[in-house]
Amino acid sequence: MGELPMRLTVISLEEPTDRVAAVFTSNAFPGAPVRVGRRRMAESGKLQAVVINNKISNVSPPDSDGGVSASETLCAELAKQLSLESAELVLPSSTGVIGWRLPVKEMVAALPQAEDLATGSAVPAAKGIMTTDRYPKLAARELSQGRLVGIAKGAGMIEPNMATMLCFLLTDVDLPRTELQTMLTEAVADTFNCISVDGDESTSDTVALLSSGQAGPVPKEEFQAALQAVCADLAAQVVRNGEGTGHVIRVAVTGGDTPTARSVAKAVANGPLFKSAIAGNDPNVGRLIGKVGQALGSAASLADGCVCRIGGETIFAEGQFQLDTEKEKRLSGHLKFASADCESSYPQHRRVVDVEVMLGGGGSGKAVVLGSDLTTEYVKINADYRS
Amino acid sequence: MGELPMRLTVISLEEPTDRVAAVFTSNAFPGAPVRVGRRRMAESGKLQAVVINNKISNVSPPDSDGGVSASETLCAELAKQLSLESAELVLPSSTGVIGWRLPVKEMVAALPQAEDLATGSAVPAAKGIMTTDRYPKLAARELSQGRLVGIAKGAGMIEPNMATMLCFLLTDVDLPRTELQTMLTEAVADTFNCISVDGDESTSDTVALLSSGQAGPVPKEEFQAALQAVCADLAAQVVRNGEGTGHVIRVAVTGGDTPTARSVAKAVANGPLFKSAIAGNDPNVGRLIGKVGQALGSAASLADGCVCRIGGETIFAEGQFQLDTEKEKRLSGHLKFASADCESSYPQHRRVVDVEVMLGGGGSGKAVVLGSDLTTEYVKINADYRS
Structure with a gap:
């Protein structure tokens, strides 16, 4: 693990969007990014960017606030760098060893070099969020209007082996937030919640869906089918890539x-x-x-x-x-x-x-x-x- | 497994006793001996002997009655050999590979040479019921009147790796059957049901307690404490002896x-x-x-x-x-x-x-x-x- 460098990955949209949905771990000891993420979804409900790091999951570190201000600082610095209106528009996400403190200062300094999924291929971002994963995991579907792209990481169900499951889904279809959340919850139940490498659930599992809404609306059923397919594809890739998985x-x-x-x-x-x-x-x-x-x-x-x-x-x-x-x-x-x-x-x-x-x-x-x-x-x- | 010889072990009392208690696996596919044992406890409620084999657990073999008549035949032959009043007085118990047919004819022929716990040391019987166990497991407690002796086998929680958990407890204290059953159920809950080598429950798990009643009565609390202690001791030995267990x-x-x-x-x-x-x-x-x-x-x-x-x-x-x-x-x-x-x-x-x-x-x-x-x-x- 000492050999694995920490990598920062950024996903950013051109405009803030309230077309967002997320499903988090049900572990009773969630990491600070999960706690911050839950608050974002409940309060502002708008996102414009995600910042992801591997190596340290920011779960119950010896900070007085359990790592929350470390996550918030990172969000604030990224917001500044991207000229966003508020740090509230940034969803933090971490995977890696439990119990360690996030090196916030070094991470802030490294932000300008972060891999960014703003434009172009999703491959660098899919690689950026890897830890013990042996290969990057991507899936995509074309829709009648717009597209759905997802990247995921995960090789065991839990870190500290740096193998928590994270998934980020991006689309440009125009569907309201409540529908997106319902569809994501359902898709996760049938896909990511129906896989197991070792039955161990992590403290950091996160699946987040962000839509720019820049393409037109598509029928609900069409998007739902695509979402199920992309989640199922990524979930299967996570199992196929499980630690030591031969079958x-x-x-x-x-x-x-x-x-x-x-x-x-x-x-x-x-x-x-x-x-x-x-x-x-x-x-x-x-x-x-x-x-x-x-x-x-x-x-x-x-x-x-x-x-x-x-x-x-x-x-x-x-x-x-x-x-x-x-x-x-x-x-x-x-x-x-x-x-x-x-x-x-x-x-x-x-x-x-x-x-x-x-x-x-x-x-x-x-x-x-x-x-x-x-x-x-x-x-x-x-x-x-x-x- | 091919190298492991089948061994027959017999536990016999001088007289039939209704001071018996038993706890069986809660698996929805119990082996034939468990099904026969449950019937014995519900019907006659008297036992005078137990016949145990390793190597084949007699679970769902390709017999029209799922192996029940194979178990019954063995009980009948042992009853004849020991001059018991009825085959109903014999509890069958098997551990070993699932799905195979019991070689009844060969087993009946081998019965006269079976290791018998009627008298003397319990060590040969404890060795007789071993399969992948690396060492025999015994525990005993002296009571104010009489004694409690137990033997157990088990190295993983389930066979076909021939590692189902079996335990036989013998005593001569005079306590009524209903009390024995209550105490055994409680003791099993806190001991054998609180161990796990791999979380796999077998189709043959059996814990049986037989009392000759030939020693006098002892206070209920005294026996209960001894029963808990012997079960806890044997349960710990089963874990210590788990397949590949290092800690x-x-x-x-x-x-x-x-x-x-x-x-x-x-x-x-x-x-x-x-x-x-x-x-x-x-x-x-x-x-x-x-x-x-x-x-x-x-x-x-x-x-x-x-x-x-x-x-x-x-x-x-x-x-x-x-x-x-x-x-x-x-x-x-x-x-x-x-x-x-x-x-x-x-x-x-x-x-x-x-x-x-x-x-x-x-x-x-x-x-x-x-x-x-x-x-x-x-x-x-x-x-x-x-x-």
Whole structure:
């Protein structure tokens, strides 16, 4: 971590806009930038710029105000530099080690050299916000009028391994703020809140959407679909780029109600034994059933008639395992096909380990969660971090 | 796993007893022995013997009755051999790979050679029920009249890695069945249900208590204390013996209400990033705060004033980290002192990484959870299982 230089990235618009929306971590110990950001959204509700730093997340540092004035100072200095009306127009965002003090003075001095996403390609900004990420993450969609572009960072779900999830979405469509917030909240629920590298939620997670409104209005449904697609794309890239990730696991659960389906899918995606087996290309299907049964607990009606498939192969149905030697070979083949070199500095493919769980007893619940396997590399990255 | 021979272990009493109690897994896919055991407890309610096998857990095998008749056949044959009145007096218990068929014929043939805990030392039986366990686990307490002896197995929380948690407790005190069941349920809640190697719950977990009643009655409080102590001792041994466990982590949470305290303690004990840091002797305290905050979510009153200590050192208080270089060194020392060789075939010491979380806002909640670190050995054991 000592080797990683701090980088400052700025996103700026030509005019202030109230077409903004944001979703923050639900962690009870949010970082100072999250606390400031929440206040911006509640008070002025207008933004013109975002300033992002990596390396230090500004969470509960030994400052009397928990890092808030450090974030505010940075916003004020950027506002001055960009000739904005007020520091209130700047959203701060930090990712990096928890508990350290932000070197505000050095950061202010470095502001003029910050990478700026005001114009041109989003690639430098996507690179600028990286920490342990192995590659920059971008996604975009063209709309009937205007465009939606997003950049994200994240490699584990939590820092201090400098891997908090941040996402910034920019568009020029003309849609009112309340609609943007509703659509963003929904899109985050189905995408960023349905991924897991390690089940650890950070103190700094932030997804922010800013619209200049300079293109015309587009139908609400059109923008919503694009927003979902861009968020889903970025979320998948975050998992693919997870610390030590060799396999991305896609768990689709149907049946029961949606909260139950989601909790089963999350349990499977976060099950250490199942994740470890996938890492070893071992279709250890008992671990899948064990985890589904654990998540269901005594909800026997959802267990009766439960069907599980991996790679399209039925491995459990009618209360029994449905396996034979040939099927096991095909399952191993599916896992190997989905594996990737977890050291690679670019995404090699978009293949996933495809897990389907159909709960018994009917029910129209639905959830899709993307997770990663559990590799020795993950443990090495996170155990040897400072030793 | 192919190398591990199947072993049969028998526990038998001289007379049938209705002084029995049992707690089973809450997994929605329980194995056949658990289903048979639940029926025994509900119907006859009398037991005289237990027959335990390792290697195959008899969970959802491709039998038309899900393995129930396989378990029943084994009970019937043991009843015949021991001249018991009925097969209903035998509790079956299996641990091992999920989804395989029990080789009943071979097991019946092997019954006469089964290790029997009828008389003498409990060590052979404790060894008999081992699977990936590196050492046998026993605990005992003398009572004013009679004795309580327990054996347990378990190295991960779930099989197919052959590591389901089983525990058998034997005593000769004369206490009525209903009291035994209440006391066992309580003891399990505070001990076996407060440990976690990997957060994976098995389909076969069983804790059974049998009393011959041949010693006199003892005060209820005396037995309860002994039961708690023996269960706590065995539970700690299971964690100490966890797959790849290098550190045992003791998380004590006070404040809030007890369910909240327990959920915070479990979240910390199961947090992959915190567990990985402990494995590397890295006092990465930001990960502890992140996990506590995640478990609390928006319960801000419990976050305000929260105090966290590791090894007796205050690392977080008044909303800030309380760290300095000397304290960090002491924290590293505490972790190193608590570490053990995870390959060792005997427990080297009983030291733990001592984590305390005092939630803010008052509240009399209390929970202690024992967990293990997350090591590369854990992943290797569980990834390379069949490859």
